[in-house]
Amino acid sequence: xxxxxxxxxEALNDMTEDTEPSPGCRSHLVLDLGISNTVxxxxxxxxxxxxxxxxxxxxxxxxxxWFDVNHGFRAAVNQITEFTGRIxxxxxxxxxxxxxxxxxxxxxxxxxVSAADPLRAILIGxxxxxxxxxxxxxxxxxxxxxxDRFSLSDDRSENSKLxxxxxxxxxxxxIVGGSDGGSDERLLDQVDTLSIGLNLLDDFQRPRVIYAGNxxxxxxxxxxxxxxxxVYMAENVRPTVDDEELDSIIGVLASAYATHKINELSGxxxxxxxxxxxxxxxxxxxxGITEYLAALHEGKVVGLDIGSGSVSLVVSDPDNVDLIVxxxxxxxxxxxxxxxxxxxxxxxxxxxxHTRATEVRDFIYNKSLMAQTIPQNTxxxxxxxxxAGLLPKEIASGLTAGRHLSENGILKSIKLLVLRGGVLTxxxxxxxxxxxxxxxxxxxxxxxxxxxxxxxxxxxGLLATHxxxxxxxxxxxxxxxxxxxVVVAAGxxxxxxxxxxxxxxxxxxxxxxxxxxHGNLELIPLAAGKVADLTLQPASGFDVGEGxxxxxxRKISGGVLGLLIDARGRPISVKGDExxxxxxxxxxxxxxxx
Amino acid sequence: xxxxxxxxxISSYTSIQRTRLLPSIGEVFVRVGQDVNPVQVIAxxxxxxxxxxxxxxxxxxxxxxxxxxxxxxxxxxxxRKGMPIARKPGRFGRASIINCPINGVLAEIRNxxxxxxxxxxxxxxxxxxxxxxxxxxxxxGAVLETRGAIVQAKxxxxxxxxxKLNTAVKSAKEPLNADKISGDARGTVLIVGWISSPxxxxxxxNSGVRGIIAGSMPAKICLAASSFPFxxxxxxxxxxxxxxxxxxxxLHRAEGKNASLLTSRSGAxxxxxxxxxxxxxxxxxxxxxLNPLEIGDLVRVLRWNGGxxxxxxxxxxxxxxxxxxxxxxxxxxxxFSSGETVFIxxxxxxxxx
Numbered sequence: 028x029x030x031x032x033x034x035x036x037e038a039l040n041d042m043t044e045d046t047e048p049s050p051g052c053r054s055h056l057v058l059d060l061g062i063s064n065t066v067x068x069x070x071x072x073x074x075x076x077x078x079x080x081x082x083x084x085x086x087x088x089x090x091x092x093w094f095d096v097n098h099g100f101r102a103a104v105n106q107i108t109e110f111t112g113r114i115x116x117x118x119x120x121x122x123x124x125x126x127x128x129x130x131x132x133x134x135x136x137x138x139x140v141s142a143a144d145p146l147r148a149i150l151i152g153x154x155x156x157x158x159x160x161x162x163x164x165x166x167x168x169x170x171x172x173x174x175d176r177f178s179l180s181d182d183r184s185e186n187s188k189l190x191x192x193x194x195x196x197x198x199x200x201x202i203v204g205g206s207d208g209g210s211d212e213r214l215l216d217q218v219d220t221l222s223i224g225l226n227l228l229d230d231f232q233r234p235r236v237i238y239a240g241n242x243x244x245x246x247x248x249x250x251x252x253x254x255x256x257x258v259y260m261a262e263n264v265r266p267t268v269d270d271e272e273l274d275s276i277i278g279v280l281a282s283a284y285a286t287h288k289i290n291e292l293s294g295x296x297x298x299x300x301x302x303x304x305x306x307x308x309x310x311x312x313x314x315g316i317t318e319y320l321a322a323l324h325e326g327k328v329v330g331l332d333i334g335s336g337s338v339s340l341v342v343s344d345p346d347n348v349d350l351i352v353x354x355x356x357x358x359x360x361x362x363x364x365x366x367x368x369x370x371x372x373x374x375x376x377x378x379x380x381h382t383r384a385t386e387v388r389d390f391i392y393n394k395s396l397m398a399q400t401i402p403q404n405t406x407x408x409x410x411x412x413x414x415a416g417l418l419p420k421e422i423a424s425g426l427t428a429g430r431h432l433s434e435n436g437i438l439k440s441i442k443l444l445v446l447r448g449g450v451l452t453x454x455x456x457x458x459x460x461x462x463x464x465x466x467x468x469x470x471x472x473x474x475x476x477x478x479x480x481x482x483x484x485x486x487x488g489l490l491a492t493h494x495x496x497x498x499x500x501x502x503x504x505x506x507x508x509x510x511x512x513v514v515v516a517a518g519x520x521x522x523x524x525x526x527x528x529x530x531x532x533x534x535x536x537x538x539x540x541x542x543x544x545h546g547n548l549e550l551i552p553l554a555a556g557k558v559a560d561l562t563l564q565p566a567s568g569f570d571v572g573e574g575x576x577x578x579x580x581r582k583i584s585g586g587v588l589g590l591l592i593d594a595r596g597r598p599i600s601v602k603g604d605e606x607x608x609x610x611x612x613x614x615x616x617x618x619x620x621x
Numbered sequence: 622x623x624x625x626x627x628x629x630x631i632s633s634y635t636s637i638q639r640t641r642l643l644p645s646i647g648e649v650f651v652r653v654g655q656d657v658n659p660v661q662v663i664a665x666x667x668x669x670x671x672x673x674x675x676x677x678x679x680x681x682x683x684x685x686x687x688x689x690x691x692x693x694x695x696x697x698x699x700x701r702k703g704m705p706i707a708r709k710p711g712r713f714g715r716a717s718i719i720n721c722p723i724n725g726v727l728a729e730i731r732n733x734x735x736x737x738x739x740x741x742x743x744x745x746x747x748x749x750x751x752x753x754x755x756x757x758x759x760x761x762g763a764v765l766e767t768r769g770a771i772v773q774a775k776x777x778x779x780x781x782x783x784x785k786l787n788t789a790v791k792s793a794k795e796p797l798n799a800d801k802i803s804g805d806a807r808g809t810v811l812i813v814g815w816i817s818s819p820x821x822x823x824x825x826x827n828s829g830v831r832g833i834i835a836g837s838m839p840a841k842i843c844l845a846a847s848s849f850p851f852x853x854x855x856x857x858x859x860x861x862x863x864x865x866x867x868x869x870x871x872l873h874r875a876e877g878k879n880a881s882l883l884t885s886r887s888g889a890x891x892x893x894x895x896x897x898x899x900x901x902x903x904x905x906x907x908x909x910x911l912n913p914l915e916i917g918d919l920v921r922v923l924r925w926n927g928g929x930x931x932x933x934x935x936x937x938x939x940x941x942x943x944x945x946x947x948x949x950x951x952x953x954x955x956x957f958s959s960g961e962t963v964f965i966x967x968x969x970x971x972x973x974x
Contacts, residue, residue: 075749086625086968091893093625093911102623102913105949109939142812186673193670227672240646248661366840388840392859393924399627400923401948407924408946455947505788 033423040470053495054133056115057344057486058100059309062336063087063359063399064449065099066482067220069107069115069133070490070497077092077500082481083107088294089142096142106309119196121132124301124551131422137304137493139312139485141337145170145354146280147233149197151217153204158240161264162203162411165276166238168423169284169308170337171199177217181600183597185220192224196285198235201276202248205241207266214240225255235283239264239276259283288314304493310339312488314350317341317445319491319498321348324443326433327472330424330484331464333399333415333448335359340422341466342431342438351425356418357449358396358411362391369417372605376612377413377463382406401449408454415450416463423468437517437597440472440572444481444513452478457510457587458619469597471517472572473563474509476588509555511586518569520545526566526594533559541592548615549592557585591619623895623913624937624951628972629773629893629921633871634902637771638755639883639895643746643764651763653756654950659783659881664746664762671739678733681709683715685733692735693758698727700737702934707735739912749781750881751899767899768877768883772868774834774894775841776855778846782882784810784831786875786898793836793869799824806830810880812872814863818843822849832898834872836864852882857921864923865929867973872896914953914972921971922955922963931973932957 048559059066065087069080084108088098114131117123123132126431147170152159155178176194183570192200195301199223204214225233238248239261252258259282262275271581285306289295299306307315310332317330321343330341338356342349357366365374366568371387378387390410402408426432433439444464446452449461461476483506487498516527524545531539531551541552561583567576584588603607634944647666678688700706700721707719724740731737752767787809789802797813799821814820816822816838825833826849836857840848846875848855856868872880875898885894918934934956942964943949950966957963 084622086627088625092628093632098625098911102625105623106939118917185676189672189674190670193672219734223674223731223734226731227736232645232669358752385839385841389860392776392840392843397627401944401950401966402946403924403926403944403945403969408948453948453950553967 029211029450044248052134053496055135055137055490055497056104056122056124057132057489058103058136058138059482059485060089060096060100060138060140060292061087061334062142063445064335065096065103065142067100067103067107068481068483068486068586069111069113070501077494077497078504079464079481079483079501079506081107081111081113083110084252084482084484084487085458086140095206096292097294097297100298104335121297122301123557131307135484135493136298136301136304138298139307139309139489140289140292140442141170141334143170143284143292145172145337146198146201147172147174147196148201149175149177149192149195151200151202151204151214151221151238152388153179153211153214155180157268158203158265159206161271161273162201162276163567164241164425165264165273165280166201167352168273168277169280170238170310171280171284171287172354177220179213181553183534187387188220189227192221193227199237199283200234201237201239201280203264203276204242205244205263206268206462207242207263208241209241211241214533215244218244218251221398222251222255222365225252235259235287237261237276237279237283242266279620281308281311289537295554297500298540303518306486306488309485310337310341310350310352312485313339314341314348315342315491316488316498317343318348320445322347322445324442327439328443328445329438329441329468329470330445331425331447331451331468333358333418333421333450336361338418338422340425342426343512344430347430349426349431353422353425354370356414356421358394358418358448360395362372362398362414363395365414365417367419373417374410374413375418375605376609378409379406380609382410386410408459409459411450412454412459412463415460416467419467421467435598438468438470440570441470441474442472444470444474444476444485445507446476447479447482447484452480456620458591458621459616461510461513461588461591462615465513465593466599469599470513471515471570471597473512473514473561473579475512475583476586476595477507478510480508481506509584510584511588511590512561512581512583513591513593514561514563514571515597516543516545516565516569516571516574516592516594518545518565519596520568521565522546524566526569527571529592530562530565531590532562533557542590543594545594545596547592548618549594549621550618551590551592553583553585553589555587557587558579559585559590561590573596588619594610624939624953624967625913626920626970626972627923628974629974631772631865631868631871633770633874634768634900635767635771636766637752637897638764638766639750639752639897640758640762640764641746641748642758643744643760645748647744649757649760649763651754651757653754656752656753657754657765659747659749659879661748662745663748663765664752665743667738667747668741668744671725673725673737673739675719675735675737676733677707677719677730677735680719681707683709683733685789687795688730688733692730694727696727696729700725700727702970732788747781749783750868750897751879751885753866767897768872768902769897769899771898772856772896774854774856774872774896775858776843777882777884777886777894778843779884779886780847780852781884782810782832782852783858783879784808785877786810786812786872786880788812788873788876789815793866794863797821797833797835801922802828802830802854810834810882812864812869814869817854818862819845822846822853826850834882836868837862837942852884854882854896856896858924862929865931867919867931870896876899902938903932914967914970919973920953920955921973922965923969923971925965925969929971930957933964
């Protein structure tokens with residue numbers, strides 16, 4: 028897919044830090060409505076430049092006992108008022124927009140949302156590995172759950188499919204299949220079964236339909252299904268067997284999510300009227316800003332957001348962005364799926380060795396029941412981070428070879444890793460969650476790591492098309508937390524064999540020279556604000572992003588953690604039994620936590 | 622200052638309205654103002670998904686327009702499994718016959734396809750609580766109202782239930798022990814501190830117990846909980862923790878009274894698992910479930926060293942502070958009965974209202 032939001036990067040590239048702010052729209056308030064947390068961020072002009080001013084957060088109040096998102100919004104805005112003295116709400120608790128002469132209120136309001144329930148979709152198509160694979164990929168770009176799939180290879184009877192259709196409580200049916208101009212009418216048989224099913228459901232149970240199959244059947248599908256439900260047309264996801272066209276269906280899916288899920292949130296109506304910008308799913312806004320960062324860094328950028336109700340992975344280069352959203356993963360209600368999908372062995376590698384399986388299960392169940400809660404002690408924190416560490420690997424399995432993965436399934440060399448989500452960015456020790464993400468995604472190259480500690484990136488993605496100048500100036504102000512840099516020496520060798528020589532010339536300090544051996548993880552302190560010249564000479568067969576054995580030089584800056592050298596190879600492979608694997612993991616954890 | 626926290630209703634006497642809904646359109650049997658009892662069927666519908674389709678024209682090799690000529694039944698006809706429902710004469714007296722695959726009713730003929738509704742037991746929607754009908758939702762159910770005690774639970778096994786409350790332990794910390802449950806427990810809902818072993822539940826399988834309310838039980842028992850004939854409700858979470866004392870006291874004081882156990886997995890969206898104990902009283906408490914936290918509020922600290930402690934808010938900290946796990950968030954100072962005061966992030970506070 029190519030774009031998630033309307034081309035922010037082109038507009039942003041024309042902006043400079045010195046551009047004067049627009050006089051009409053100075054203060055911006057953005058509401059990030061998450062499934063557990065509501066975050067409000069305020070931006071305004073300070074000394075002639077747009078700056079991030081303050082942030083407030085609260086529990087999201089879309090569900091019981093409040094059933095009104097306004098309660099959480101007001102609590103978060105009141106925190107901003109408490110911190111800054113800035114009055115944004117009137118005495119009745121309503122947003123003052125536009126701002127008044129006395130300085131109260133704001134000029135522009137926008138909203139990104141992930142608080143709504145995911146769209147439950149049934150996918151209908153012909154070939155599991157062709158059109159249905161495309162439909163799954165498209166559904167994976169919004170907060171959605173694939174609750175069933177009907178294809179030609181599905182050997183269930185027509186009556187079994189009908190029963191599923193009637194019982195699955197789907198919000199949406201997505202129909203794909205056939206090449207444009209093709210004459211395979213087997214898709215119409217499936218449409219006929221669907222038509223019977225839709226007629227048997229009560230009005231309030233009936234799902235909407237998106238048709239993105241053979242364009243020649245659009246009229247027939249519309250005629251057959253249009254009388255019983257809303258039918259939305261998108262371009263064929265597979266106009267030919269070899270071509271995949273997802274932009275159109277992604278747009279229709281995002282619109283369906285907004286119309287049928289975001290609009291269902293209690294109390295959302297008032298916000299929609301105030302918004303001067305389109306309401307975006309949070310993952311799309313995050314995808315948009317990652318795309319901008321890829322343009323800025325002229326290379327591949329990976330963004331990962333581990334939330335309570337979902338996990339989003341964005342892999343972007345200047346021309347393309349791939350977004351995967353998994354609503355069955357997350358550190359809140361979906362955490363219970365870890366027990367079904369992943370298992371406990373990998374979790375134990377990250378724990379202190381005294382944690383019992385029953386403790387892990389109870390922890391997962393309780394977190395699933397009380398999604399908003401945070402760890403009360405270090406043991407729980409480690410457990411939560413260990414579980415969070417399993418999610419990147421799980422979501423990265425949705426990336427396909429080609430643009431972003433090499434033939435052996437390794438993520439190609441990246442320039443920047445951007446992490447979001449409280450479990451990653453609010454951790455007392457950033458090394459632990461960073462290692463969890465690196466082990467899960469296994470990125471390669473020499474890259475910088477930043478945390479979105481203030482939860483501003485979706486807001487930046489939303490504002491990018493409306494006020495690119497604001498985005499440039501806010502991001503330039505150092506609002507993202509620099510964690511440090513990572514060097515990955517990718518390749519395979521015997522354990523302990525030297526694979527990388529490095530020298531680090533730090534301004535105003537002694538140079539550091541190291542020879543790094545295969546299997547090692549090393550941390551070199553480089554404080555925030557320090558700048559250094561890094562020279563890397565990988566051994567023959569090892570690659571730090573420029574090709575096997577090729578020397579590279581970078582100017583790098585410091586961060587909370589410093590410079591992490593990962594010479595464990597790609598894919599990371601530890602031989603031995605579970606005790607050995609756990610021992611290695613604990614040793615690595617000690618290094619990044621030192 | 623406004624700090625919102627999760628909240629749990631634990632009230633000894635209040636006004637309670639609950640919506641009872643069918644999963645599909647059916648028939649509602651009650652009217653506004655009518656008194657109902659827990660076992661009363663207030664609405665009924667056929668289960669969703671009880672249909673069977675038969676491509677009759679394809680089977681007989683005729684066009685959909687022709688199928689009518691060969692059918693032996695009409696829409697609305699009662700169908701028995703094995704009975705002939707279509708017959709197309711062939712050569713030499715050999716006819717193509719379709720025998721009915723199910724028991725049911727022929728609902729519709731559409732484009733040569735027979736749509737049959739399977740014979741099924743209708744789904745009864747029972748009131749599950751003593752009360753009065755305050756509104757009827759056409760075709761779907763009714764809103765019932767009662768007064769009495771309410772306790773919201775954290776988890777349930779997916780079944781509704783009702784019965785007389787029966788405290789089976791001496792304290793909120795004591796686990797269920799099936800050996801101590803006598804024959805008098807038949808028809809009652811047991812109150813226990815927590816459940817430690819699935820064996821205790823298996824031993825109660827045929828005891829006639831109508832439900833169990835516990836503070837907690839381990840996750841591995843939760844996985845099997847839906848297989849027991851009685852509902853299990855957990856008031857405090859999953860694990861090995863005692864029942865929160867104020868909850869235990871409310872339930873214990875209602876000993877012998879009828880209680881309704883309403884699962885969160887049915888009814889209106891956003892419902893929590895609830896235990897409702899209808900009773901008469903003089904003044905109903907109005908809950909503070911929507912307001913921000915205030916000094917003096919009674920709160921439960923969630924996931925506190927494996928259990929839930931109750932204390933009172935002594936100070937609200939809007940500015941973030943470090944929690945014991947090193948996380949930096951706003952919260953409140955909570956004073957426990959021991960006199961100890963601890964800072965707890967707002968995310969882990971549960972307002973008892």
